Amino acid sequence: xDDPAVASVQRFWQDLGLPGLIDVHTHxxxxxxxxxxxxxxDTVEPRWHITYREEEDERLATxxxxxxxxxxxxxxxHKPDMARWLNGWAADFAARTPDCLHTATFYPEPGVEEYxxxxxxxxxxxxxxxxxxxxxxxxxxxLDPVWGMLAESGTPVVIHCGSGPHPxxxxxxxxxxxxxxxxxxxxxIVAHMGLPExxxxxxxxxxxxxxxLDTTMAFTDFTERQWPFPRSERGRLAAVGDRVxxxxxxxxxxxxxxxxxxxxxxxxxxxxxxxGVCYGNAARLFGI
Numbered sequence: 001x002d003d004p005a006v007a008s009v010q011r012f013w014q015d016l017g018l019p020g021l022i023d024v025h026t027h028x029x030x031x032x033x034x035x036x037x038x039x040x041x042d043t044v045e046p047r048w049h050i051t052y053r054e055e056e057d058e059r060l061a062t063x064x065x066x067x068x069x070x071x072x073x074x075x076x077x078h079k080p081d082m083a084r085w086l087n088g089w090a091a092d093f094a095a096r097t098p099d100c101l102h103t104a105t106f107y108p109e110p111g112v113e114e115y116x117x118x119x120x121x122x123x124x125x126x127x128x129x130x131x132x133x134x135x136x137x138x139x140x141x142x143l144d145p146v147w148g149m150l151a152e153s154g155t156p157v158v159i160h161c162g163s164g165p166h167p168x169x170x171x172x173x174x175x176x177x178x179x180x181x182x183x184x185x186x187x188x189i190v191a192h193m194g195l196p197e198x199x200x201x202x203x204x205x206x207x208x209x210x211x212x213l214d215t216t217m218a219f220t221d222f223t224e225r226q227w228p229f230p231r232s233e234r235g236r237l238a239a240v241g242d243r244v245x246x247x248x249x250x251x252x253x254x255x256x257x258x259x260x261x262x263x264x265x266x267x268x269x270x271x272x273x274x275x276g277v278c279y280g281n282a283a284r285l286f287g288i
Contacts, residue, residue: 003065005256005257006065008258009021009066009257009258009261010066010067012261013067013278013279016271016275016278018275018279020067021066021067021068021069021246021261021278021279022068022070022071022245022246022278022279022282022283022286023063023068023070023071023246023250024072024101024189024245024247025072025074025158025214025216025249026072026074026248026250027073027074027075028056028073028074028075028093028100029073029075029086030075030086030089033075033086037252038053041252048252048254050253050254051251051254052250052251052253052257053251054251059251060097063250064099066257068099069099070099070101070282070286070288071099071100071101071250072126073097073100073101073103075089075105075128076105076128076129077105078130078134078135079107080107080109081109082107083106083112083115084111086104086105087104087105087118087119087124090104090105091104091119091122101286102122102124102125103124103126104116104120104128105127105128105130106127106146108136108137108140108142108143109142112146113142113149116146116150124155125155125286126156126286127155127156127157128157128158129157129158129159129161131159131160131161131168131170131175132160132163132166132171133160135169135170137169137170137175138161138170138175138176139178144182147179147183148183151183151185151186152185155187156187156189156212156285157186157187157188158247159176159189159190160191160192161173161175161176161190161194162190162191162192162193162195162201163195163196163197164192164195164196164227165226172197172200173197173201176188176190176204177204180204180207180208180211184210185210186210186211187210187211187212187285188208188210189213189245190204190205190211190214191214191216192214192216192218193214193216193218195223198218198230198233199230202236202237202240206239206240211243212243212244212245213240213244213245214244214245214246214247215244215245215260215264216247216249217248217253218263219264219267220259220260221255222254222255234269235268237269238269238273241273241281242281242284244273244276244277245281245282245285246260246261246277246279246282261278264277
């Protein structure tokens with residue numbers, strides 16, 4: 001792919017001496033579901049420009065050309081009787097996409113324990129929970145055995161639980177903090193660094209040794225205009241540096257992929273921190 005944007009992304013990881021990138025927060029889902037997601041973004045004011053609005057094969061080719069060695073298929077239900085179907089699609093996608101980390105999801109509903117166990121037995125390596133879109137309490141009693149199962153298996157869960165871009169009834173650090181108090185070994189990956197409650201989610205990472213943070217959209221011009229990461233908290237990023245993971249939100253980002261990487265260089269950390277965030281930390285977590 002002879003493209004200056006591709007070459008620019010490649011130079012970023014090559015200059016760090018990395019074999020490529022690992023992106024823990026990318027979205028692949030059934031096209032009719034993705035179309036609805038894109039339609040939602042089209043109604044947002046100011047309009048959210050989706051930079052990589054392409055067919056699935058093109059999106060995969062773009063990530064691979066960038067040098068992304070492993071990525072996820074973040075997908076999530078917003079109502080009952082949806083998660084099991086999404087998990088079936090994701091299993092098929094992972095089977096035909098070997099560089100995708102087999103992703104699954106869940107919702108608080110009867111049967112959730114059964115289909116989460118089936119997903120794990122089928123090879124799921126990461127789960128996505130979206131407290132904001134799903135509008136559910138992560139501490140719902142129906143999910144307690146699920147959290148226990150995931151903690152016992154050591155399976156990471158990327159969870160959107162911060163209150164950005166719009167707060168929900170169960171967003172923020174308190175509901176997920178109650179889950180962690182019950183399941184302290186749970187490997188949660190807090191999406192978007194917990195935007196906008198950055199300091200509180202850093203606190204959870206400091207308290208619980210298996211809590212990670214993903215950088216999805218954090219530190220970018222787009223996010224800094226609305227939900228800036230406090231300069232006073234930047235020093236805390238070094239202490240949890242081995243649990244910060246690069247995520248992009250590809251393809252649903254209103255800027256180029258290279259900008260998401262450049263934004264990481266703004267927070268005053270060294271190249272060793274960048275190497276861990278962009279590759280090493282996720283490689284260790286997922287055994288890549």
